[in-house]
Amino acid sequence: MSHSVLPMTVNRGGDVAVAAAALTVRLGRQPVLHALDFALPAGQITGLLGPSGSGKTTLMRTIVGAQRISAGTLTVLGRPAGTPSLRREVGYVTQSPSVYPDLTVEANVRYFGAMHQKGKADVAEAIAAVGLGPVGRRKAADLSGGQLNRVSLACALVAHPRLLVLDEPTVGLDPVLRADLWDRFRAMAKAGTTLLVSSHVMEEASRCDTLLLLREGRLLAQLTPAELSECGHSSNLEQAFLSIIREQEASDGGSPPKEAVTGSGDSGVTGQHRSVR
C-alpha cells in the first residue's frame, strides 16, 4: 500500500445510478470480475476503460441483467441488477451491432420501440438522433459498418432509457460522427440519463465525467480524466493509463494483483478515497 495511491473519487454528493459492492462474476469456473466496488453517478457519463479481455463487456452484461452475479451485490437504479422492472429503464447496445440485417432501419427501430410501447414519433426521433434519417428505408444489411452501429444505438435510444449501457459505440465511426455521438451522449446526460460507455480509445476518455479503469477483471481506479492524467503523469490519457498499468505491474512483480481495490468496505461513494496497490 506504500506505492501508488490512486484516488477513487466519484460524484461529490450526487445520486448513484449503479452501485457495486464486492461484485464478483465467474464465467463457468473462470473468475472474470474480482470483487469490484464502484458507483456510477446518475446523470453523468462514465467511461469504462481497459485492455480487451479486461472484463468490460462482462461488467456491462451484468449491469443490464444478462449475466448472473457470483458474489457481492450490484444495485441498478435502486434495485438489484436483473430485476424485471429494470428492463423498462435500462438500454443496452452490444459491441457488435445486434439488429436484424434483413429489416430496414425503420423496421428495426420500430420493433425495439414496440417492446417499450414507443410509437412513430419516438422511432423518427431515435433515427434522426443517430443521423440515419436519409437511409431510414434502406435495409440494414446494405449499410456500412458504422451506420449499422448507429442503427443498433437507435434501437436503444428509442426506449428513452434512464441508464444507457454502450459497449464500444464509436468503433468504426469517422471522427466527425464520433464527435457528433459524444455531443449526443453529453446532451442525454444533461437531460438526466446515466451513461456507461466502454472504449479502448483513450482520447474518448476525456469526454467522460468519471472513468473506471479495469484490468484483468480488477478495478484499478475510479477517477476523473483530470485525475487520470495527474496520476499517470501525462496529459495524454493513453500515456497516463499505460503508466498506471506499468506502475501497478512493477508493484506486484508482474503477476496479477491479489486484490486491486482496498479501502473502506462500504459501497457508499461520496467523497471517498481508496488506494490501489
Added chain:
Amino acid sequence: MDVRMMLATARRVLSQLRHDRRSIALILVVPALLLTAVYFLYENETLPPGMPRTFDRVGLMMLAIFPFVVMFLVTSITMLRERTSGTLERLLTTPVHKADLLFGYGVAFSLMAALQSMVATAVAYWVFGLDIAGAPGYVVLIAVINAILGVALGLFCSAFARTEFQAVQFMPVVVVPQILLCGLFVARDRMNGFLEAISNVLPLTFSVDALQEIAAHAEATARLWQDAGVMAAISLGVLVLAALTLRRRTA
C-alpha cells in the same frame, strides 16, 4: 404476455421473410411441385375396382408433412440467427416476455404455413382431383397445426445448435423418424410392436391419423378433434420447453 409485443414480433418476423422473396417462392411453390411429382409417380398404377388411388392417400399425407418440415427448418434457422447475432440477448434485456417472442414466431410462421397449405391443397383438389370425403378446410386446419408443431420443435432444437450447419442436421433426427413412422410408408398396425409404440407417441402420427379421418368421413369426427387436440397440446408443451431454453441471464 403482452399481445402488442407478440404482434410486433409476428410482424417483424413476417417482414424479415417479406424481404426474402426467394424463400417465399420456395415455401409456396415447392410443395405443389412435389405433389405434382407424386401424382405422376402413381399415374400408371393399376388398381382393383373400388380401391382408392395411392395419390389420394399419399398426396393427402404430404399436405400435412410439408408445412411441418418446412416450418421446422425455417424456424430453427431463424431462431438460431437470432441467438447468434445477439438480437435475442438484446431482446431479453427489454420488457418483452418470452411467450411474446415464441408466440410471435408461431403466429408469423403459421400464417405462412396456412398460405402454403392452401396453395398445395388447392393444387391437390383442383389440378389432380384429390378424392377424399372430408372438406378441404379440415386439411388446411391440420396442416396449420402441423406447421405450429414444426415451429415449436424448430424453436426448441435451435437451442442445441451452435451453427446453422448443426441446425440443419437436426432434421434427420427430429423430422425424418416421424415421417418414416407416421403411417405414410407402412400402415402403423402392420409395424412391429417396438416401432408402433414409438409411432404412437410421435406428434406427426396424430396428424396422419386426423387426415385419414378426414379422408374417410364427410363430417368432422370426434377422433379428428381428439387428434387435433393432442397435436395442439404437444405443440404447446414443446413451446414451453423452448421458452425454458431462452435464458435472460447466463450463469
